[in-house]
Structures are given as C-alpha cells and as structure tokens.
Amino acid sequence: MSNYFFFIGLPYAAIVILLVGSIFRYVNFGFKVSSLSSQFLESRELFYGSRPFHWGLMFLFFGHLVAFLFPRSVIAWNSIPVRLVILEVVAFGFGISAFVGLALLIVRRLKHKRLLMVTTKMDAFVYVILLTQILTGLWVAYFLRWGSAWFPSVLTPYLKSLFLLNPDILAVSALPLSIKIHIVSAFVLIGMIPFTRFMHFLVYPFSYFFRSYQYVIWNWDRKKIRKSRKLVNGVRSKNN
Amino acid sequence: MDIRSQIAMVFHLDKCIGCHTCSIACKNIWTDRKGAEYMWWNNVETKPGTGYPSKWEDQEIYKGGWVKKGNSVLLKGAGKFKGIKGLFHNPNMPVLDDYYEPWTYQYENLFEAEEGDDQPIARPVSLITGEYITPKSGPNWDDDLAGSEEYAKNDVNFKNMSPADHEAMFQLERMSFHYLPRMCNHCLNPACVAACPSGAIYKRGEDGVVLINQKKCRAWRMCVTACPYKKSYYNWNTGKSEKCVLCYPRLEAGEAPACHHSCVGRIRYISVMLYDADKIEAAAASNDDDLVKNQLAIYVDPFDPKVIAAAKENGIHESTIECAQKSPVYKFVKKWGLALPLHPEFRTLPNLFYVPPLLPTMSYANEEGSYETTSESFWGAVDKSRLPMSYLASLFSAGNVDTIKTVLKKLMAVRLHRRAETVGDLPEEEATDALRDSVMDKETADDIFRLTSLPLFDQRFVIPPAHREEAIEMLESTADVKGNSGFGFKEPPVRGL
Numbered sequence: 001m002s003n004y005f006f007f008i009g010l011p012y013a014a015i016v017i018l019l020v021g022s023i024f025r026y027v028n029f030g031f032k033v034s035s036l037s038s039q040f041l042e043s044r045e046l047f048y049g050s051r052p053f054h055w056g057l058m059f060l061f062f063g064h065l066v067a068f069l070f071p072r073s074v075i076a077w078n079s080i081p082v083r084l085v086i087l088e089v090v091a092f093g094f095g096i097s098a099f100v101g102l103a104l105l106i107v108r109r110l111k112h113k114r115l116l117m118v119t120t121k122m123d124a125f126v127y128v129i130l131l132t133q134i135l136t137g138l139w140v141a142y143f144l145r146w147g148s149a150w151f152p153s154v155l156t157p158y159l160k161s162l163f164l165l166n167p168d169i170l171a172v173s174a175l176p177l178s179i180k181i182h183i184v185s186a187f188v189l190i191g192m193i194p195f196t197r198f199m200h201f202l203v204y205p206f207s208y209f210f211r212s213y214q215y216v217i218w219n220w221d222r223k224k225i226r227k228s229r230k231l232v233n234g235v236r237s238k239n240n
Numbered sequence: 241m242d243i244r245s246q247i248a249m250v251f252h253l254d255k256c257i258g259c260h261t262c263s264i265a266c267k268n269i270w271t272d273r274k275g276a277e278y279m280w281w282n283n284v285e286t287k288p289g290t291g292y293p294s295k296w297e298d299q300e301i302y303k304g305g306w307v308k309k310g311n312s313v314l315l316k317g318a319g320k321f322k323g324i325k326g327l328f329h330n331p332n333m334p335v336l337d338d339y340y341e342p343w344t345y346q347y348e349n350l351f352e353a354e355e356g357d358d359q360p361i362a363r364p365v366s367l368i369t370g371e372y373i374t375p376k377s378g379p380n381w382d383d384d385l386a387g388s389e390e391y392a393k394n395d396v397n398f399k400n401m402s403p404a405d406h407e408a409m410f411q412l413e414r415m416s417f418h419y420l421p422r423m424c425n426h427c428l429n430p431a432c433v434a435a436c437p438s439g440a441i442y443k444r445g446e447d448g449v450v451l452i453n454q455k456k457c458r459a460w461r462m463c464v465t466a467c468p469y470k471k472s473y474y475n476w477n478t479g480k481s482e483k484c485v486l487c488y489p490r491l492e493a494g495e496a497p498a499c500h501h502s503c504v505g506r507i508r509y510i511s512v513m514l515y516d517a518d519k520i521e522a523a524a525a526s527n528d529d530d531l532v533k534n535q536l537a538i539y540v541d542p543f544d545p546k547v548i549a550a551a552k553e554n555g556i557h558e559s560t561i562e563c564a565q566k567s568p569v570y571k572f573v574k575k576w577g578l579a580l581p582l583h584p585e586f587r588t589l590p591n592l593f594y595v596p597p598l599l600p601t602m603s604y605a606n607e608e609g610s611y612e613t614t615s616e617s618f619w620g621a622v623d624k625s626r627l628p629m630s631y632l633a634s635l636f637s638a639g640n641v642d643t644i645k646t647v648l649k650k651l652m653a654v655r656l657h658r659r660a661e662t663v664g665d666l667p668e669e670e671a672t673d674a675l676r677d678s679v680m681d682k683e684t685a686d687d688i689f690r691l692t693s694l695p696l697f698d699q700r701f702v703i704p705p706a707h708r709e710e711a712i713e714m715l716e717s718t719a720d721v722k723g724n725s726g727f728g729f730k731e732p733p734v735r736g737l
Contacts, residue, residue: 030455034479037459041368041476043335054328113369114336118476203458205327205437208321213434218445 006184011162014191020201021194035200041114049108053101059094060137064151068159071152078149087148092141099134102127117226122196129189137184143177155183242517243540243550244426245560246448246591247486247510247703249500250572250579252692253597254651255507258419260284260293260380262499262508265280265422269498270485275477277342277367280379280411281484282423282499287635288395288409289382289417293338295468297396297583303332304432305468305586306524313524313587318435318466324474327437332465336476340377342367368476386417397634405628416626418597420635421500421507422582424471424484425590426450428515428538429524432483436468440481446706447512448591449486468586492706500701509695511567512560513539513574513591514551528638531584538589539574542567560704567702568691569593576688578647585638595692596632596644598651622648650678654692657685 026033028037039046067074078084106127141147154171161168172183193199266282285291299305303317317332326332338478345362353360366373384406387410393663398406408414426443430450433441440456441463452463452472457480464481472483487497495501500508517540519715523534540547542564551561559581564570570577572595579593622645623629629648637643653674660671675685691699 031478031480033455034457034459036479037461037474038476039330039333039335039461040474041336043329043333047329047331050328111372117369200458203438205324205439205458205460207439208324208437211439212316213319214429215433215436215439215442216445217442 003169006180006187007158007169007172008162008167010184010187010191011167014187017191018193022199025194025199026202033199033203034197035203036118037117038109038115038196041118042108042112045104045108045111049101049104051101052097053105056094056096056098056101060091060098063091063094067148067151068156071156074148074152078146084146084149088141088146091148092138095134095141097140099138102130102134125192126196126198129185129192132185133182133189136178136185139178140182144179214222241550243514243547243554243556244445244448244517245512245556245564245704246515247491248539248567248573248591248593250509250511250593250595252509252568252572252595253418253420254595255505256284256419256421256597257505258284258286258383259504261502262421262423263379264635265498265502266484269487271482274367275395275475276473276482278336278379279473279475279482280641281471281473281482282421283379284419285380285382285384286386286391286417287420288386288392288397288631290391290394290396291382291420291422292340292379293334293470294377294479295394295396296334296468299468299586301332302334302465302468302470304466304470305588306429308472308525308587311525312521312715313429315431315435315466316468318462323435323437323460323462326462326465327460330461330465333461333474334464334470336368338342340379340381341373341375343373343375352683355500367590387412387415392417397631400639401628401636405630409628409631414626418596418627420582421499422469422471423470423592424486425451425582425588425592426484426486428517428520428535428589428592429587430469431466431586431588432463432472435462436460437462441472444488447488447491449488449491450483451485451488452481452483453685454478454480454482468583468589470619480560490704494703496701496703496707504627505531506695506700509568509572509691509700511569512564512704513567513570514542514547514556514561514564515539520589524589528585529640531587531638532580532636532640532643535581535584536574536577539570541574542570555703556612563702563704568695568699570574571687571691576650576684578650578688579645580636580647582636583638584636594636596636596647597627598648598655622652646678650680650688653678653680654685654688657682658689 039050077087109119109127110124144150154175156169158172172180175183188197193201252553262282263280263284269281269282271277273280277311280292283292291297295301295349299316305316306313307316308364318326343366345364347362350360350362363372364375365371382388385391393410398409409416424450428448430441430443433443433450436452436457437460438456438458440453440458442451442453444451459474459479459481461474461481463483463652464470466472467483472481474481487495490497490501490547496510500510519534519538523531523538526534542548542561552558569579573593576589579595581590581593584590625648629644630639633639633641633644653671656666656671656674659666661667675682
C-alpha cells in the first residue's frame with residue numbers, strides 16, 4: 001500500500017505542485033523569487049562550500065537525466081568494464097564534492113551569527129532534504145554497485161511509465177530501502193521547489209547569453225500609433 | 241544620429257562644505273530599511289581618502305567597469321562568460337566589512353534602565369545581528385582626515401603619482417583636502433546593466449535613469465562587481481540589489497531629487513542633455529587621453545536645428561528640448577568646459593560631472609615653509625598648487641594633466657576677473673591676461689560667476705516633467721480605461737464569477 005503512495009501518489013503530487021506552485025509564485029510573487037545569496041555577509045567560506053556543492057550537484061543532476069533520457073547509450077557505454085568504472089568513479093567524485101560542499105555550507109551557516117539572521121525554517125528544511133539526498137545517493141553508489149548499470153534497466157522504465165501516465169511500480173517496490181529513500185526524497189525535493197529557495201533552479205539566467213549587453217526600456221513609442229486593446233493589440237510597456 | 245535625452249548633473253566641488261545633508265536626505269527617503277541600513281546611495285567622501293566602500297576606486301581589487309579591447313570595450317570582472325562562471329561564488333564582490341557593519345544605539349536603555357549607581361548608557365548594537373558591537377568603521381570615517389595614515393595614505397589615486405608629489409602632499413604645510421559627493425552616475429554605458437544576468441537592470445529610454453526591476457532581480461550580484469563606482473548595493477535581507485533611483489517620482493513631476501534639493505552649499509545642478517547614442521561605443525573605447533574629449537563630444541548642441549529635428553523625430557518632447565537649451569549642465573560641461581566626469585577611465589561614460597576644486601590650489605608653501613599667497617600674483621599660479629595636478633587628473637581626467645589644468649585656469653580667470661571688478665585691488669592686466677589665456681570674454685566670465693555663486697533654484701534645477709499623463713495615454717488607450725476605477729486600479733469593476 002505504502003508503495004502506491006510513495007511511488008505513484010507522491011511523484012504525481014510533486015509534479016503538479018511544482019508546475020502550479022512555481023508558476024503561481026513566479027507570476028504573483030516575483031519579488032520573492034531570488035537565489036537569496038548570503039555572500040555579502042560572508043564570502044571566503046562560501047567559496048569552498050558553494051562551488052564544489054553546486055558543480056557536484058549539477059553534474060549529478062544531468063547524469064541522472066542522461067540515464068533517464070538515453071538508457072541505451074548508457075548501457076552501451078558500460079559494456080566495457082573499464083568505462084563503467086570510470087563513469088562510476090567520476091560520478092562518485094562529484095557526489096563527494098557535493099557532500100563536502102554542503103557540509104561546509106551547513107557549518108558556515110551555523111558558525112556565523114550574521115548568517116543565522118538570514119536563515120529561515122525553509123533553509124533548515126533545504127539542508128535536511130539535500131543532506132538526505134546526497135547521503136543516500138552516496139550510500140547507494142557505494143554499497144549497491146553499479147548504479148549506472150541497473151538504473152537504465154530498473155528506474156528508467158519506472159520513470160517513463162510515470163510520464164506515460166501508466167505507472168508500473170513492480171520493479172521499484174522490490175528495491176532496497178536506501179534506494180527507496182533516495183527516490184522518495186527526490187520527489188519531496190521536487191515538490192518543495194515552489195516553497196523554498198530551490199526556486200532559483202528555475203530562473204537560471206540562460207537569456208543572458210542571447211541578449212545584447214545594454215538594455216534600454218522605452219515606456220512608450222511615440223512613432224507607433226496606439227490602438228485600443230479592445231480593438232487591436234496596441235504597444236504595451238515592457239516593464240510592467 | 242540617434243538623439244536621446246539624458247538627465248545629467250554637475251557638482252561644483254568648490255562649493256561643497258561636506259555637511260552630508262544630501263546623504264541624510266537620501267537615507268531618510270530611500271534606505272532607512274532592514275537590509276539597506278548600510279547603503280548610502282549618496283555619500284560624501286574626503287579626498288585624499290579611501291572612500292566608501294573602502295578603496296572602491298581600485299579596480300584591481302573590485303574588477304569594476306570596462307576595459308578597452310580593440311574598438312570596443314569588455315566588462316572587467318563580469319560579463320557573459322565571467323559572470324555566469326562566478327554565479328555560485330562571485331570572487332570580486334565587496335562584502336559587508338568593506339562597507340561597514342551598520343549599528344544603532346540602545347536608546348531605550350536610557351529610559352528603562354533599572355535604578356543604580358551608574359548613569360545608564362546607550363550601547364551600540366549591530367543592526368544585523370542585534371549584538372553589542374564596537375563600531376570600527378563607518379561610511380564617512382575618513383571625514384576631514386586628509387593626513388591620516390589609515391585613510392589618506394591609502395588613497396588609490398596615488399598609484400600613478402610620482403613619489404615626490406606623493407610625499408609633498410603629506411607635508412603639513414601642503415596638506416589639503418576637498419570633498420567628493422558621490423552617487424549613481426546613471427551612465428551612458430552602464431556596466432551594471434551589462435553585467436546583470438537576469439536582465440533586471442535597465443536604462444530608461446526617456447530620461448536615461450538606470451533602475452533595477454526588483455521583481456526580476458535574482459541576487460546574482462554581478463552589478464555590485466561591475467559598477468566601478470560601487471553604487472549598486474546588495475540588500476542582504478530581501479536578496480535583491482538596489483541602487484539610486486534618482487528620485488524618479490520627483491523627477492517625473494519636474495522636481496529635483498532629494499539630495500539635490502536639500503544641498504546646503506547649493507553645489508548641485510541637474511538638467512537634461514541631448515546626446516547621440518550612436519557615438520557611445522566609440523567614445524567608451526577611446527584612448528585614455530581622449531576619453532574626456534570624446535565623451536563630451538557625445539552630447540550635442542540643443543540649439544542646432546538638425547539636432548532639434550532629430551530629437552523631435554525620436555519623440556523627445558518640446559519641453560525637454562527647451563530644458564536642454566536652458567540646461568545649467570550643458571553650460572558647465574559643454575559651453576564653458578568647466579566640469580569633468582569622475583574617473584572616466586572606467587569607461588562607463590558617467591553623467592555626473594564635477595567642477596574640480598580650486599580652493600586648495602590657491603596658496604602653497606615656499607622653501608622656508610611659510611605660506612606663499614601674494615608674491616608672484618594675487619593667488620599664485622595654478623601649477624604651483626598645493627594639490628598636485630596629477631592627483632586631480634587621476635580623479636577627473638584619466639591622468640590627462642592638460643585637461644585639468646585648462647579647467648582650473650578658466651576657474652582662476654573668472655576669479656581674477658571678478659576680484660578686479662568688485663574689489664579692484666589687483667592690476668586689471670592680470671585679469672584680462674588670464675581671461676585671454678583661457679579664451680574667455682568678460683560676459684562669459686560673468687555668466688560663470690553668476691551661475692556659480694548666485695544661481696536661483698530654477699536655474700540649478702531645470703527638469704522637464706515626464707509627461708506621465710501622455711505616457712499613460714500612449715500605453716493604454718483611453719477606451720480601455722473608460723469605466724474603470726481610476727488611477728492605480730486597472731481591473732474593470734466587473735461582477736465576479
């Protein structure tokens with residue numbers, strides 16, 4: 001029964017909350033969407049925490065994404081044992097990097113009184129969920145080898161079945177507890193994105209690459225003739 | 241030719257008395273909030289000194305502004321590649337301690353302390369942590385300390401000066417200082433705008449005010465690095481950057497910003513200038529020596545019929561062109577050539593110009609160590625000033641001594657002329673010679689004198705209204721707002737579902 005809840009109910013709830021919640025927050029509470037950087041209050045220790053943490057996490061996220069989107073390529077890559085070991089060691093390295101970074105970030109936040117002033121309950125939650133996620137991930141990677149070998153054949157079909165709205169939890173239900181915790185906490189993390197500073201995943205500034213450096217906004221364009229919205233769409237201000 | 245209008249300012253440093261009234265006016269209106277206590281959108285520094293944040297002029301530390309690359313410019317410490325790379329930790333960002341830790345005093349203790357043998361005191365507490373602190377630095381703690389080891393000695397502008405000049409500045413007899421009020425320059429080539437990854441910072445087309453959209457800011461902090469004047473601040477509480485908004489609600493109504501309005505020394509002038517936007521990139525990429533000249537060439541003559549026609553074509557309102565013609569800023573900067581941008585070598589093309597200070601240049605110490613004021617001529621020559629020309633050149637002309645000398649000679653000529661006119665205690669040839677040297681006639685000198693010493697309120701602040709009423713009509717057809725509840729309530733009063 002609990003398997004139905006954790007592997008069917010929870011994932012769908014998480015995705016619906018993610019979509020509805022983040023769009024709602026973005027549209028209605030634009031002011032509250034921020035990465036909430038605390039570098040201004042403490043910079044040196046942030047360097048050693050933030051960089052390994054973010055790069056490690058980014059690599060692991062895209063690793064999981066690749067294994068989900070291109071399972072056959074991953075299996076093909078792993079057909080030669082040396083390549084499998086290289087992949088696993090590299091991924092484990094990024095896992096360690098993310099873990100060390102996170103640990104330093106937690107220590108940093110507890111150590112400096114200034115940082116405690118900008119720490120909320122949601123930040124505590126963020127730390128707990130990330131720590132759970134990274135620790136179980138490292139546990140699974142170490143004790144239940146080799147993840148990149150069984151992920152494409154066990155978890156990819158499950159995730160695919162979720163997206164095809166025909167969930168098949170037979171294989172997932174039989175997995176060891178540590179993997180189950182890893183999966184459940186991942187869905188919790190996704191569902192909590194709209195309620196935490198995780199929102200900053202969704203506003204990564206890709207558009208910066210495609211715009212010119214200078215940015216001028218005109219409130220009105222006198223050269224164009226304005227027309228009523230009720231008739232034809234007129235020229236609207238871009239900054240409101 | 242792409243003519244646009246820009247709000248520009250002139251600060252007359254000879255008139256600045258360093259009272260900080262401008263800073264207080266700004267603070268009371270805009271930054272007296274949690275997270276913004278440490279921000280001084282407007283601040284007054286003593287030069288020589290390290291300023292606020294400490295050593296902000298040293299771009300080897302803070303990596304602000306632009307650097308020349310070929311015929312264009314690149315951001316020094318931010319930009320598409322460097323900025324995105326530094327998103328997780330910005331290596332060139334000033335932190336709280338580079339500014340100062342804001343504090344208040346426990347005033348309530350004076351009233352609520354229990355009865356005892358000692359007088360109750362108001363101890364300083366941090367506005368960030370709420371703990372007791374001992375303040376060790378503040379936004380103006382270099383005030384008047386022109387000879388200090390801690391502040392003046394570390395002035396970044398000494399870097400390019402000869403050791404002899406440097407030493408001379410710290411001899412007791414030659415010591416001098418002047419004030420430098422600073423605020424956002426609302427640059428023509430703003431580095432903060434270019435550095436913002438989320439595109440939250442923009443320049444307003446109509447009047448050139450640079451603003452941060454608080455809803456789009458995501459705390460990537462690149463503007464703080466990119467602004468070489470360190471006039472973009474990070475609000476540690478809201479997680480958004482903030483900067484001077486040039487009191488745009490006042491500006492739009494045709495009123496001067498609070499810092500200008502409140503200025504006790506009446507050093508501030510604000511008005512519009514018309515400029516040619518096509519020339520910006522080339523001017524920003526000029527050689528160091530030509531930076532000032534090329535920047536001033538961007539601003540165009542508002543009386544030129546061609547310029548007026550091009551301005552009207554671009555939708556610039558009559559009243560704005562009229563203000564540009566009456567602009568005191570245009571007079572100081574272009575017509576008389578008396579005002580210079582601060583640190584043009586940052587290549588942001590700032591729109592705040594300074595009339596360099598003449599006062600400390602007047603007298604100097606002779607070999608015997610006594611003041612020399614009247615020997616050669618009435619006030620002594622500009623070249624023999626107490627404040628070395630190379631120091632002022634480092635501040636206002638990217639190291640070009642000739643530029644600064646020309647300006648100071650003009651100021652001196654006006655002074656000599658007026659002295660001859662009003663007091664008459666110096667030979668008239670001296671005054672006429674000085675005027676001739678600066679290629680200036682008596683009328684111009686009188687005009688400069690009048691706008692410097694006796695300007696009326698309306699002569700200092702010539703600001704066109706923003707014509708919001710027309711702007712709203714342009715944005716939203718009157719047919720759309722017909723039957724609505726009026727200003728600020730755009731939803732039509734329709735029965736709910």
